[in-house]
Amino acid sequence: MLEAHGVVKRFGHVEALRGADFTARKGEVTALIGDNGAGKSTLVKVLAGAQPHDEGAVLVDGREIRFASPLDARRAGVETVYQDLAVADDLSVAANLYLGREIPLGGPLGRLGLLDKRAMRRGAAEALAELGVRIPRVTTPIAMLSGGQRQCVAVARAVIWASNVVILDEPTAALGVVQTARVLEVVARAREEGMSVVLVSHNMPQVLEIADRVEVMRLGRRTARFKAADVTTDDLVAAMTGALVTEPEDAELG
Amino acid sequence: MSPRFRSRWTIALLAAAATFALSACVEVRDGGGGEETGPVDGPLEIAVAPKAVGHEFWNTVKAGAECAAGLAEDVTVTWDGVAAETDIEGQVNLIQNFVTSGVDGIVYAATDSAALAPATQSALDAGVPVAMIDSGTDPQPSEVPLYATDNRAGAVEAANLLADALGEGDHEVALIEFQPGSQTNTERAEGFTEGLAAHANLELVAQQPSHSDVNEARRVTEDILTANPELDGIFAANEPSVLGAIQAIESAGKTGEVTVIGWDAAPDEVAALEAGQIHALVVQNPFNMGFLGVQSMIEHLREGTPMASADTGVTFVTAENMASEEVRAVLEPSCDNPPVDQ
Amino acid sequence: MTALERDAGVQGRLGAWVSERVSVAVSEFTAAAALVVLFVALSLASPNFLTADNLFNIGSQTAVIAIIAVAQTMVIITKGIDLSVGSTAALAGVMAAIVVRDLGVSVWTAALVAIAVGAACGLVNGLLVSVVRLPPFIATLGTMSAGRGLVFIVTGAVGVYSLPESFQLLGNGQIGGVPFAIVVTALVALAVGYLLSQSRFGQHVYAMGSNLEAARRAGIAVRRKLTAVYVLAGALVGLGGVIAASRVNSGQPNYGIGLELDAIAAAVIGGASLFGGQGRIAGTLIGAFLIALVRNGSVLLGISIHYQQVIVGLIIWAAVAFDQFRRRRLEARG
Numbered sequence: 001m002l003e004a005h006g007v008v009k010r011f012g013h014v015e016a017l018r019g020a021d022f023t024a025r026k027g028e029v030t031a032l033i034g035d036n037g038a039g040k041s042t043l044v045k046v047l048a049g050a051q052p053h054d055e056g057a058v059l060v061d062g063r064e065i066r067f068a069s070p071l072d073a074r075r076a077g078v079e080t081v082y083q084d085l086a087v088a089d090d091l092s093v094a095a096n097l098y099l100g101r102e103i104p105l106g107g108p109l110g111r112l113g114l115l116d117k118r119a120m121r122r123g124a125a126e127a128l129a130e131l132g133v134r135i136p137r138v139t140t141p142i143a144m145l146s147g148g149q150r151q152c153v154a155v156a157r158a159v160i161w162a163s164n165v166v167i168l169d170e171p172t173a174a175l176g177v178v179q180t181a182r183v184l185e186v187v188a189r190a191r192e193e194g195m196s197v198v199l200v201s202h203n204m205p206q207v208l209e210i211a212d213r214v215e216v217m218r219l220g221r222r223t224a225r226f227k228a229a230d231v232t233t234d235d236l237v238a239a240m241t242g243a244l245v246t247e248p249e250d251a252e253l254g
Numbered sequence: 255m256s257p258r259f260r261s262r263w264t265i266a267l268l269a270a271a272a273t274f275a276l277s278a279c280v281e282v283r284d285g286g287g288g289e290e291t292g293p294v295d296g297p298l299e300i301a302v303a304p305k306a307v308g309h310e311f312w313n314t315v316k317a318g319a320e321c322a323a324g325l326a327e328d329v330t331v332t333w334d335g336v337a338a339e340t341d342i343e344g345q346v347n348l349i350q351n352f353v354t355s356g357v358d359g360i361v362y363a364a365t366d367s368a369a370l371a372p373a374t375q376s377a378l379d380a381g382v383p384v385a386m387i388d389s390g391t392d393p394q395p396s397e398v399p400l401y402a403t404d405n406r407a408g409a410v411e412a413a414n415l416l417a418d419a420l421g422e423g424d425h426e427v428a429l430i431e432f433q434p435g436s437q438t439n440t441e442r443a444e445g446f447t448e449g450l451a452a453h454a455n456l457e458l459v460a461q462q463p464s465h466s467d468v469n470e471a472r473r474v475t476e477d478i479l480t481a482n483p484e485l486d487g488i489f490a491a492n493e494p495s496v497l498g499a500i501q502a503i504e505s506a507g508k509t510g511e512v513t514v515i516g517w518d519a520a521p522d523e524v525a526a527l528e529a530g531q532i533h534a535l536v537v538q539n540p541f542n543m544g545f546l547g548v549q550s551m552i553e554h555l556r557e558g559t560p561m562a563s564a565d566t567g568v569t570f571v572t573a574e575n576m577a578s579e580e581v582r583a584v585l586e587p588s589c590d591n592p593p594v595d596q
Numbered sequence: 597m598t599a600l601e602r603d604a605g606v607q608g609r610l611g612a613w614v615s616e617r618v619s620v621a622v623s624e625f626t627a628a629a630a631l632v633v634l635f636v637a638l639s640l641a642s643p644n645f646l647t648a649d650n651l652f653n654i655g656s657q658t659a660v661i662a663i664i665a666v667a668q669t670m671v672i673i674t675k676g677i678d679l680s681v682g683s684t685a686a687l688a689g690v691m692a693a694i695v696v697r698d699l700g701v702s703v704w705t706a707a708l709v710a711i712a713v714g715a716a717c718g719l720v721n722g723l724l725v726s727v728v729r730l731p732p733f734i735a736t737l738g739t740m741s742a743g744r745g746l747v748f749i750v751t752g753a754v755g756v757y758s759l760p761e762s763f764q765l766l767g768n769g770q771i772g773g774v775p776f777a778i779v780v781t782a783l784v785a786l787a788v789g790y791l792l793s794q795s796r797f798g799q800h801v802y803a804m805g806s807n808l809e810a811a812r813r814a815g816i817a818v819r820r821k822l823t824a825v826y827v828l829a830g831a832l833v834g835l836g837g838v839i840a841a842s843r844v845n846s847g848q849p850n851y852g853i854g855l856e857l858d859a860i861a862a863a864v865i866g867g868a869s870l871f872g873g874q875g876r877i878a879g880t881l882i883g884a885f886l887i888a889l890v891r892n893g894s895v896l897l898g899i900s901i902h903y904q905q906v907i908v909g910l911i912i913w914a915a916v917a918f919d920q921f922r923r924r925r926l927e928a929r930g
Contacts, residue, residue, distance in 0.1 A: 071815045082813070088806035090873030091799070099803055100814035102796045113795040307753040308849040337744055338853045434901065463901050468755075468844040469851060473657045477895035480650045481642065494848070501844050505768055506649070522757040522846060 001026050002047065002078065002165045002196050007056035009042050016042040018220035019056065021247075024165060024196040029187065031199045031207040031228070034217035035240050040200055043217065044169050047198070048080035049073030060164055077164035079157075081171055086154035087142045094124035094138040097157050127160045128153075131189050133182075148179025155183055159190040166190050167198040172206065184210050204233040218242055297328040300551055301352040302544065303345065303362035305389065307335040309466075309493055310520035311540050314587055315387065318544030319361065321589035326552045332357060339433055339466055342366040349373040353380045358555055361547035363388035367437040374398060385551050385561055387543040389438050399561040401546040403538040405441035406448070408568040409491070412515045413449025415534045415570060416487045417456055419513045425486040428460040428478050430471055430495040439463075442491045442517070459485065464495040471498020479506050486513060493518040500531045519571065519585050527573055535571045541587035542566040542594045624867045624879040626918055630911070631886050638889065642896040650892070652775050656767070656843070658888040659777035660685075662881055663836040664855060665862035666788050667829035669880040672863050673792070674805040674825050675872025676725060676732035681859055682852030683743030684717040684830055685837030690747055692838040693756035693847025696763050703765050703842070710838035711831045717743055718830020722823030740856070747849045756847030767843030777839050784832060789877035801825055805872030861908065862887055865915040886911060 002024045009017040017039050024030040034040045045051040047058060049067030057064045060076050067073045070080070087096045094117075103119045104110035124138040133152045135145065142150055151171060158166045168187065172180040187210060190197050201207050207214060208228055216224040216239040224239040224246040238244035302319045304312035316333050323329040332352075336344040345365045350373065352360050360377055364370035364386060371391040374384050378395060390400040416427060429446055433439045443461070450456050460478040464471030471494055479485060479502060488503075490496040496516035503512050509531055516523055519537040526532045543566050553559040569584045576585065583593040639646040664681050671678040688710035696706045717739060724735035769776040792798035800821050803811040812818050841847050864870065865886055866879025887908055894904040 070813055074815060080813075086810060086813075088803040088810050088873065090806035091802055095799055095803075099799070099811070100816050102799055104796065113797055114790075115794060115796055115799065117794070306850070307748060308751075308755070310754060313752075313754050337748070338850060340853075460895070460898060462895055467850065467853075468846065468848050469660070469840050472844055473891070474895055476653045476657065477650075477892050480644045480647070480653060480892075481896040481898070483644065494850075497844060497846065501768075520755065520757065522755075525758070 001059075001061055002198070003057075003059040003062075004043065004047065005057045005059070007043065007046060007053045007058065009039075009046060009051065009053050016220055017046070017053070017056075020217065020220060021222045022047070022215060023225075024198045025213075026164075026196050027191060027194045028212040029191050029197040029199055029210055031201060031211035031214045032217065033201065033204075033207060033214060033236060033240060038217040038240070039220040040217055041169070044080070044167055044198070044200055047073075047165075048078065048167055050080075074161070077162055078167065079159070079162035079165070080167040081151075081154050081158045081169065083170040083173055086157075087150055089143040090141055092139045092141055093128075093135050093145070093153055094121045096142055096153060097124045097127065097138075097160065099157075101161065128156055131156050131159060131186050133186060146179065148175050148182055151175060151179070151183050152186055155186045155190075159186060159193070159195070162190070162195055165196045165198065167200075169200045170202070171199070172201070172203070180206070204236050207236070208233065216240055222247055295556075297330065298326075298358045298552065298555055299330050299332060299356075300359045300361060300548055301332045301334065301355075301357040302548065303333075303348055303352070303360070304335040305345075305363045305365045306337060306339040306341070306466075308337065311493055311518050311538075314540040315363075315544035317587060317589070318541035318546075318592070318594075319548040320544075321541070321592055322545045322548035322552065324589060325549075326556075329548075329552055331548060336365070339365050339436065342369045346370060346373045349377060353377050353382050357382065359383045359385070359551040361385045361387055361544075361551055363543075364391050365389075365436070367392040383551065383554055383561075385547045385554075387547040388540070389436070392437070397560070399550065399563040401543050401550075401564050401566055403543075403568055404565050405438055406445035408517075408536045408538070409442040409445025409489075410449035411568070411570065412442075412489050412517070412534075412536050413446050413453065413456070415536075416489060416513065416515045417450075417453040419515075419533045420456070420487055422455070424455050424457065426459045426482055426484050427456050427487040427489065428462075428475075428482065428485055429458060430475060430478075430488060430490040430499050431461060431463045432466045432492045432495050434463050439491065446489050446491070456487070464490075464492075464498055466492060466494045468494045468498045468501070471495045472501045473498075475499040475502035476506065479503070479508065479512070486511075487515070488512055489515045489517075491517050493520045493523065496520075496523050496526075496532070496535075500526050504531065524571075524576070524585060527571065527576065530573070533572065537569045537571050537584055539566045539569070539584060539587075539593055541584075541592060545592060545594050624876065624882065627865050627867070627879060627882045627886055627915065631882055631889065634886065634889050634893065638893045638896065642893070645893070645896055650896075652778070654885070654888055654892050655778040655781075656775045657892070658884055659775075659781040660836045660840045660843075661855070661858050661862065661888070662781050662884040663784050663839070664833050665859040665866075665880045665884045666785055666877055667832035667836070668856070668859035669863040669866070669868050669875045669877060670788065670792070670801065670825050671732070671829050672805075672860070672868045672870060673801055673872065673875045674822060675808070675870075676805075676822075676826075677736065677860065677870065678721065678826070678829060678833075679733065679736040679856045680717060680721060680739035680743055681829075681833045681836075682855035683740045683747065684714050684833045685840060685852040685855060686747045686849060687717065687743050687750075688713040688834035688837030689841030689851055690751050690756050690847035690849060693759055693763070693841050694750065696759050697756055703763050706763065707766060707835065707838050710841075711834040714834020714837065715827050715831040718827040718833070719823065721830065722826030725826065726819040726822040744853075751847065751849045753849055755849060759845050759847075761845075764842055764845050766839050767841075767845075777843070780835070780839065784835070785877050785881055788832070792877060797821065797824070802873055805874075807873075858887065861912050865911055867915075883915070 004022040006019040007017050008019055020043055032040055046053045049070045049072050065076050098120045103116045105114045105116045121138050133156050172183050211228045214226045214228055215222055319331050323331045342365045374391050377384050384398050386400045388402050431439050431443045450458055459482050462474040488499050490499040503509055514532045516532050516535045519535055527535055550561045554561050571581055575581050583591050587593050668678055691713045692706035692710040695701050695709050721736050721739050724730045725732050767777055771779050800816045804818055862883035863880045865883030868875025890907050891904055
């Protein structure tokens with residue numbers, strides 16, 4: 001479970017986040033939506049450890065945590081998939097899945113930094129099969145995969161390593177219909193495994209299809225939240241434009 | 255001061271400066287064109303540039319130049335050069351910078367005879383007299399002298415030395431040249447082949463350049479020895495070529511089997527001559543080049559004497575004659591015992 | 597998943613397997629094929645080519661450029677380029693010669709000095725690239741110029757001569773009849789090849805060259821590792837420099853001008869991509885030997901230096917054109 005309470009983030013004298021709240025529960029997909037400039041990206045960066053916040057608190061499983069780097073976030077079990085910049089094209093699928101967390105060989109060779117490539121290949125193939133990601137071979141360089149396959153690998157990597165939270169920033173923005181469906185299948189698997197999934201998206205039908213709950217941001221705060229089953233696309237648009245507010249105490253601007 | 259006023263003020267200043275510069279320019283042109291201008295009193299700064307820094311040869315030129323400056327009064331030598339002989343454009347810029355920095359005279363060795371001709375000319379146009387050492391330009395203005403080795407004559411003699419050393423019978427020989435396209439290289443290569451023509455028993459079986467790089471000289475010599483197992487003699491036409499060639503012969507275990515005629519007299523070349531790895535060295539007189547170049551430049555600037563070209567001469571050094579007084583002066587030139595005719 | 601998609605997946609799988617195998621190896625394979633063809637042609641054309649002496653000669657002649665090309669390959673894989681290798685090699689070579697001449701140390705100590713000098717130059721490059729964030733081209737261009745200047749300063753622009761015979765051991769010595777330089781080159785190539793392909797560090801080198809930001813986000817200490825690549829490359833260049841000096845038993849201040857181009861050519865012919873992320877030591881060795889064979893063969897056959905340069909140029913064109921072609925095909929698939 002991932003929570004944010006009253007998070008403030010300033011860039012110079014611009015306040016991108018003005019006391020934002022956010023909650024993502026275990027075993028749920030929480031969609032985070034909002035118009036451009038509402039503060040979604042900034043909030044995601046704070047939650048992912050890419051940017052420190054100025055005020056407020058971020059809690060993982062109820063414990064307050066201050067992330068100094070993405071590495072800290074990862075240690076806390078929070079994995080993030082960015083819209084781009086996610087994979088190293090020249091490395092194989094297996095190498096990408098284990099990037100930064102390679103398996104060393106046992107014994108003195110491992111201490112010298114040599115890798116157990118076979119174990120990584122096997123582990124990668126098993127993990128991808130478990131998530132239902134179909135890739136021809138785990139030794140294939142990422143550059144040879146389609147856009148959807150690459151994104152599946154990126155999402156799979158996050159899901160494999162996350163113990164608590166997976167944050168997906170526009171994971172399907174550049175993908176076609178079929179490819180998007182494949183990525184969303186992987187997202188659904190992550191939920192089944194009991195993780196908190198945060199999905200940032202502009203695609204309202206997709207949000208309503210995959211998310212359990214929706215939180216809406218406007219002007220650096222959370223202004224509305226819904227159960228996905230209870231709302232329509234029109235409600236979401238109204239909330240994004242400020243016409244519909246469910247969290248008056250949050251939205252009250254200082 | 256209002257911006258408007260300031261800009262008008264600036265324009266006036268610029269105009270004045272331009273007028274002044276133009277008149278100054280005309281004056282300089284007059285001074286440079288007329289060779290009979292009065293002698294320059296006071297301190298002199300003479301720029302001396304080798305083809306490239308980094309070889310023994312050019313350091314001896316430098317010693318000669320500084321010796322001549324030391325014998326005169328109030329003369330400073332500014333020594334600067336490009337890093338590689340192949341950096342022709344760099345040398346063009348260097349000569350221009352000398353002119354810009356206002357030296358009184360330039361003494362230099364052209365890395366390329368055609369490419370440096372305009373640089374020499376523009377120095378003369380700016381009123382800075384020029385003397386060439388080692389390698390001149392083409393065309394070479396009549397007022398610019400050349401103090402150099404007669405490379406062609408030296409190389410012809412190298413072929414004769416090789417023929418004498420090899421003796422009767424048919425022999426295969428090779429030429430390690432250094433910088434194809436440079437005038438000095440062309441003269442030595444042509445002089446050597448010209449000299450070979452007089453010896454029907456010598457056949458030139460290989461000719462490769464070292465680009466004045468010892469490692470490359472060694473590589474091409476190794477390959478030449480491989481290609482021509484019967485090779486009897488090598489003429490290596492400059493210092494790095496000689497050093498690389500003897501390394502290659504040594505590592506092939508052919509020292510003594512292949513007769514080497516070298517050029518120049520770096521310490522390791524002289525040592526190799528003593529050790530019997532080299533049969534003879536054609537030794538130029540770089541000290542004299544630097545000396546004569548700077549000396550006549552000083553006389554020209556101080557007394558208006560026209561500068562006249564001179565052959566700085568070569569000495570043929572063998573293990574037998576290297577102890578003689580005359581050869582020692584060439585091998586170990588110093589300002590105390592300069593190898594120059596005074 | 598629809599039936600149509602499944603079919604496409606199966607077909608794609610086979611296609612991907614074939615094109616993956618072919619394309620990854622294509623540059624290396626082409627270069628290797630060219631090497632074999634040239635080798636056979638020279639064996640037929642010159643009776644002196646296929647002799648132990650000549651092959652050892654080629655090996656020794658190629659040793660220095662091969663070691664430096666290996667260093668260059670590591671840097672190129674990180675999407676960098678090292679223009680300073682010639683100056684660094686010269687500086688390392690003359691420093692080794694100077695300590696031997698002035699301090700009378702052994703050739704081994706001199707080699708360590710040269711490696712340290714090279715590593716120091718590499719450290720400067722690495723810090724400029726990873727901390728000051730200069731583009732590698734600019735950072736190493738500066739080092740190339742400053743390094744050459746330093747060479748002239750420490751030598752007074754004169755070759756370092758009068759070295760003891762023992763200094764020649766690295767460049768001219770033998771181990772069991774095999775030239776020492778060849779043995780050193782083989783060990784270096786094996787070690788670096790293993791490091792790149794089998795170690796965590798190597799994996800991260802490819803990752804940084806492929807996508808620096810992705811590597812950073814994967815928790816790789818990119819600054820430290822990028823610097824380490826340049827330091828290691830510099831150390832190898834220093835080793836190459838001392839072998840070159842040892843071969844001619846002197847420290848040459850003019851050594852290595854243009855060496856960076858040979859090293860880049862060898863790496864690129866062997867399949868390294870200037871766009872980063874790709875390159876293998878085996879390929880680089882093939883590239884270095886291909887260039888060496890062209891030069892050796894030209895002298896054996898009495899071909900003028902000018903044609904040698906044209907031939908090397910043609911090989912570079914062909915190799916890079918292949919690389920581009922391969923990249924385009926990969927991108928078309930993606």
